[in-house]
Amino acid sequence: MAVASDLSTYSDAMVVLAIAGVVVPLVRRIGVNPILAFMAIGAMLGPHALGGLIGEMPLVKWFVVVDVRRVEAIAELGIVFLLFLIGLELSFARLMTMRRLVFGLGTAQIVVSGAALAGLMKLAGVETSAAIILGACLALSSTAIVIELLSEKGKMTTATGRVSFSVLLAQDIAVIPILLLIGLLAANTGGALSANIGKALVQAAAALSLITLFGRVFIRPLMRMVAQLRSADAFLATVLFVVVGSGFIAALFNMSMALGAFVGGLLLAETEYRKAVEALVEPFKGLLLGMFFFTVGMAIDPTILVTSPGLLIALMAVILVAKTLVTTLLSRSFGINGPSSLEAALLLAPGGEFAFVGIGAAATAGLIAPELSRLALTAVALTMAVLPALGAIGHRIAALAASRRKEGAEPPEPPPQMRGHAIVIGHGRVGKVVTGLLARHDIPFLAVEGNAGELARDRRAGHEVYFGDATNPVFLQACAVEEASAVIITTGTRGTVDRVIEIVRALNPAIPVIARATDAAHARHLYKLGVTDAVPETIEASLHLSEASLVELGVPMGLVIASIHERRDEFRSELRESSGGRPMPGDRARARREGSSE
Numbered sequence: 001m002a003v004a005s006d007l008s009t010y011s012d013a014m015v016v017l018a019i020a021g022v023v024v025p026l027v028r029r030i031g032v033n034p035i036l037a038f039m040a041i042g043a044m045l046g047p048h049a050l051g052g053l054i055g056e057m058p059l060v061k062w063f064v065v066v067d068v069r070r071v072e073a074i075a076e077l078g079i080v081f082l083l084f085l086i087g088l089e090l091s092f093a094r095l096m097t098m099r100r101l102v103f104g105l106g107t108a109q110i111v112v113s114g115a116a117l118a119g120l121m122k123l124a125g126v127e128t129s130a131a132i133i134l135g136a137c138l139a140l141s142s143t144a145i146v147i148e149l150l151s152e153k154g155k156m157t158t159a160t161g162r163v164s165f166s167v168l169l170a171q172d173i174a175v176i177p178i179l180l181l182i183g184l185l186a187a188n189t190g191g192a193l194s195a196n197i198g199k200a201l202v203q204a205a206a207a208l209s210l211i212t213l214f215g216r217v218f219i220r221p222l223m224r225m226v227a228q229l230r231s232a233d234a235f236l237a238t239v240l241f242v243v244v245g246s247g248f249i250a251a252l253f254n255m256s257m258a259l260g261a262f263v264g265g266l267l268l269a270e271t272e273y274r275k276a277v278e279a280l281v282e283p284f285k286g287l288l289l290g291m292f293f294f295t296v297g298m299a300i301d302p303t304i305l306v307t308s309p310g311l312l313i314a315l316m317a318v319i320l321v322a323k324t325l326v327t328t329l330l331s332r333s334f335g336i337n338g339p340s341s342l343e344a345a346l347l348l349a350p351g352g353e354f355a356f357v358g359i360g361a362a363a364t365a366g367l368i369a370p371e372l373s374r375l376a377l378t379a380v381a382l383t384m385a386v387l388p389a390l391g392a393i394g395h396r397i398a399a400l401a402a403s404r405r406k407e408g409a410e411p412p413e414p415p416p417q418m419r420g421h422a423i424v425i426g427h428g429r430v431g432k433v434v435t436g437l438l439a440r441h442d443i444p445f446l447a448v449e450g451n452a453g454e455l456a457r458d459r460r461a462g463h464e465v466y467f468g469d470a471t472n473p474v475f476l477q478a479c480a481v482e483e484a485s486a487v488i489i490t491t492g493t494r495g496t497v498d499r500v501i502e503i504v505r506a507l508n509p510a511i512p513v514i515a516r517a518t519d520a521a522h523a524r525h526l527y528k529l530g531v532t533d534a535v536p537e538t539i540e541a542s543l544h545l546s547e548a549s550l551v552e553l554g555v556p557m558g559l560v561i562a563s564i565h566e567r568r569d570e571f572r573s574e575l576r577e578s579s580g581g582r583p584m585p586g587d588r589a590r591a592r593r594e595g596s597s598e
Contacts, residue, residue, distance in 0.1 A: 015045070015065055020290050035144055035353075036385055038290050042297020043381070049302055065298065076257070078292030079357055081281060083258040084243050086143075086172045087265025088274060088281075098166050105163065105334045106170020109348070113139035113326045120318055129185050130368045134376055136178045137358035138319055141348040142384055143168045144289065149347065149391045159340035160398065163331055164347050175354045176259050182358060183255065186365035207253035211246050211260055215267030223273045227452030227467055239277050242268065258357075272459055276468040279475035296356045300381045301374040308375065315379040320390075323349040339401035343394030350387045351380030419483045421446055425470045425500060426491030427458055430516060434488055435463075446479055471499040473507065481507050489515040494522065501529045523575045539571050 019041055027037045044050060045064040118135025122128065146164055155161045219242060226238045242264050250260025268277055304312050324345045331341035356377060363373035421444040424435050431447065438445045447465045449455045458465045468475045481487065487504050489497055497515060504513055512532040517523040523534035543564055550560045 038293035039297035042294040043300040046298030078288030084261040084265040101166030142352035163344040339398040346394035350383035431490040
């Protein structure tokens, strides 16, 4: 009997893991968005569908989540981590670069769309506080799905991508005051609303001040100390401590844990450990967000499609039409061309994941009636389901407009992340010389150092260096290795260098890779692995010694430089031939450069 009880306790976790590990990859293989897949499966297995048949068909309990509370706590961590990563990806420099669209267009879209939807809700007979909450929540869009669609189509750098990203960024920031508003309305239990607002603002200020003080004083030294241990487990535990700890402090002051995690992400964003943390948290974020969307799907009531189809369709139409009109008109007023404005508006028209958080919190607090909450959540879910179709329509409209009118199109701007940069792995003695020369020639670069002590000294000296493990593929992706112009490896043990080369070649086969080698044998080994150039220390030392000797013996400098370059090329050819004689990535580009210089 005890065994059966234990099995029933773990059955809910097994169902969720089976969906994440088996079902979702299968549906993704046929082109279905994984977020929509999690939501659809959650709706099917939820209490309003198959989950409601447990009483009549006991065997069903092994295929559905019997107790939602068992997975809700873990699912809520998905939102906490999402807001943490949003804070981690933000920076004052990025906000200032896009401030006109983020704080101008984004804020206007939230305020106008929220007010319009709240007004329509009020006209439909919804209570004022519920109408305000619904308007604010329904004005939000799906960051997760829209960004994925834009990335798939390569439209992040277009006018449509800039508008969409800016509005989504403003909406992500607006989630914090919306959750605070819900908390204020929930706390207004008969006292003066202004007094409750004042008390809540004082609590919020105290919580944010405590988190900021904790971050400024302890986070950077703590991360540095843990990084010096060179333990992935300890680093992971510390990051989790920062995320959950920031959220816990916010929760102590009756605020959302997500707000605390957001502030914690902002604090880490200004440190040299940002990219290493991104790479570490990314795998967990996918699973936790999947569980969140699964529980969101369980809150959807498919019976509304049968009992109130007209009301559901009407609410979906109101959301889509109102937000499309508002976003299009506002984008046009900010100087965005018509096709791009309409395409962005169609992408932003459906509801988003934070609507489930806000409406769910309001329903739990009794601010929204359960029937209205289920109707609104089902409408949001269905609008998200049609998002890929709306995106395809918008893309088609923009393509037709572009084919008819070539002139007047807005030039694309570079994306927020680096592009065309060199990635320098290792910032020791050799790495500093390399980055110094790159800076002298105005070549953008991203320097990576895995030694926390060396990193701290470099940071104090004013060098912009990032902490990270270059043998981690996710970290190299966070460094935008697919968009980089070269990878320069200046340090590391042989095994480490081998692993870095293997990962770089898998992520970007055509990128030039220049690696430091200890001697000729090591250089031959690196050429076999696929480096473009291997620079043996022993050979370079002998060439420098020969150059100095020839100059002192009276040989003209021009002849010395020419003979040294010729001998270096001979060494390179000999090493490559002895390694197998295979052409290396970047050879053709180098040949073109040398030919043009001649």
